[in-house]
Amino acid sequence: MTLSESGRSGCGRSGAVPRGPRVAVVAVVLLGLCALLPVPTGTAAAADTRPGSYDFAPGDRAVAGAADTSKAGRLDPGHTYRSSLPRNGRLYYRLRLTAPDTAYVPVTAVPPANATVSSTDGIRVSVRDGDGTPCSFASARFGAGQSPRPVTALAQREAGKALCQGAGTYYLLVERLDTQGSGAAGPTDTGAQAQRWDLEIAPATEPRPARTGPTTAPRAWDSATPEPPAGEPRARSGGAGFASAEPVGQGVWRTALVPGETRFYKVPLDWGRRIHATAELGASPGRGYVGGALTLALHNPARGCVDDAALGYTGVRKSIALEPLPPVEYANRYAAPAGVSSVRFAGEYYLVLHLSEKMAPLFGQGPFDVTLRVGVDGRAHAGPDYTGPTEPADLFTVTAEGRETARTAAAGEPDDTTTRLVAVGGIGLGTALLLALGGWTVAARRAQRRVSAQKPTA
Template identity: 25%
Template sequence: MDRSLGALTRLAAALAGLVLAAAGAPAAAADDPGPALAGTPVTGTPTEARAPALATGRYLDRLPARGSLHYRLPRTATGSTFHVAVMFVGSGGSVGEGVRVQVGTTPGDQGCGSGGVFRPTVGEPAPVLFTGLTTWTDVEDHPCAVATELYLSVGEPDEDADAGRPMEILVYEEPPLSAYGLDLLPTPEPVPWTAQRPARRPRDVPAGTTPTNAPVVGDGTYALTLRPGRTRVLAVPLDWDQTLQAQLDTRLPAGVPTPEGIAVDVVSPLLGTSERPFTADRPADWRVPGTDGGRLRTGAQSQVVSYANRNSYDASITTEALAGIHYVLVRWTGTGNAAGPDVPATLTLRTTGVPGDGVPSYTPVDGLIGPQPASRLVDGTLQAPVATAPERAPRTDDDPLLSRRTLVAGGGVAALLLVVLLGRARRHSRNHPHAGAARPLSHHERGGRHRG
């Protein structure tokens, strides 16, 4: 739940975020809007003293120059799970940029979760870098699940040029399950890759440059322009028990830099990996040409959105899936030549599955709302469930209350009809003095899992 102060506050925060992003990011070409960040301004502290409290929402701060920045995560309800992500736009051209993020029950501790990003960005003028973590545990009385407050810290970047650059902090507090019992919710099987035929007339939707400004789309084929060193992002809603396939198709001209650096990734609402690995069984229809150019097809297949896949203990499954807006990132990395040619491409998106046995049941808590497919979870789009009135048992003909109501209703209708008819009779008598009195009328009225 985004605890904002209204539309004006959100607009002011967004404008402030864009100003910070523009101040910290390198200049972009006129036809490329450049990466965008946004959020409610916040200032982390170098020590735990007076560290600001972060509720569910999107925040904007700057990476520390030295040491770590500290924040507090006040817990709304025992058993809730915090999902945290940090995203920034790096300075680029580094052999390895990144930061480390951790959460614990005491300041500076990482016992409740940690994450880090470290990626070479040679040839990328403005790499989009992010990492995330979750505090989830299946031990009901674990300190990370019951502590009234947890502590978040963001470490200094590995690349000195990134110090002081704007960073987004995403926080989502997920309600507790109605009961602990992970065996009650099924662990879904990965969905196999299915080759798609791109539409002959792809939709032209301007792609985002970060998850923050990615447009929300549905199934279909979309036109993209691949540019070396740049990131293109589309957003797709996914519900529980659903999965997403993203297929990229293009034809590369001869002489393009490092075509193997073109990659597609699917990440969850809190920027966690949600992808089926294809290292050993790469789909047969995928093709990556050499520098002599030719047809390219690659893609990504997300894991099924399920409670079991929110934070898997299985090392072969890389996923942090929650229902909500997922992001498809198309990147051309490792080029060493950001001035390479623009290449037209298509991205075909396909969702599968419908919500079923894998939908978790959450404990109702004031101030906490479970994940929803059309929400980014951190920007105020979460909506409180609509309360439904309890169903009443159907009445029967021998119900005394029903019989009394029927008699009253029938009597009222009969009286109304009698008044209308008598009025007509009087008017008729006035208009026709010799007409006889109205004959009495007879009237008959029918009464009528986790998983909890």
């Protein structure tokens, strides 16, 4: 039963027709007020939960990519943008960068739910300077699940590197990787292969630190696999995008996924803290094998992929785990392994679950039980003193609000939004009910006086 169903059933519990004017008035008032009373819901409850859906950030700006740099649409760090990519398309976007800032440009591609994709399909992104020299490359593919889902690749321009230095105009190039061939979609292309993929682009910048610290990655950290948290799982359905990711902290969480569905969670990590996560797909009737049935991915605050894992499924309960990661440190960026260099700043880290659409033919439409175990350890400490603000603000810090949200999530407490709705709703309902009862009392006394006045005198 959903929260909204529970709220309505609580208002109209009695099936008998009320008798008498008092009961009728009170019942009408209660039914009317319950219909108007907002039912508290979490972020995930408000999110679109259809398979293949994605929650774009509220206020996303529309931007058009171009086939060449001369007409490239402009991107400003600190804002999120929505665009689209044709089959095998190559689109350019333009952005202006200052010399000392490191720029991160994550691109999330969202294919339609009915798209046909292979394991090697996906996107490739790069940032290039005004002469066309690439600063970096990154790609994201759908993987063994062969299931259309949101995939994110991060392009970046790092200050202090040999290439792409100085202020000026840079370009983001987004390319669609498609095994069906090359070239833009033509007039004869039909069906899912001719469909465009939606894009969400979220450029960000990181200023340089005021003091230069170590320029080599930390060498000493515990690389042993941590023991997953134990305990009774608590329900957390998750969000349908980065913008609607549901906060979780240390603990065991439970959700239910249908084939083709993707869920997002966010975990705040301070400097010096580290995360470990496992995901478990419950047993189900059916026979067969699905490669990449469940995918678990971790993304950093700039949405760059830190690590991912996928499991093959035969109907037997099975789990996957992310590789052990070091604590979050600024100097991690100097490490060669991508999984280490990507945990380079504090902020909100994202855990993403996806259940392959290939599950449906062999194991049914579900929903399938998934358990997410999140471990957070390490000693928090102050981070670098940046020379200026990040864009967007506070992207690479854990705010007091973020810490409190994680604490209440881990403790199983309702968040402030839910508490406020309950309080306001309760006060509003109580006040309105008192007014209604007061009005009924006045009306009842007037009616009683009329009846008394009509009685014959002795």
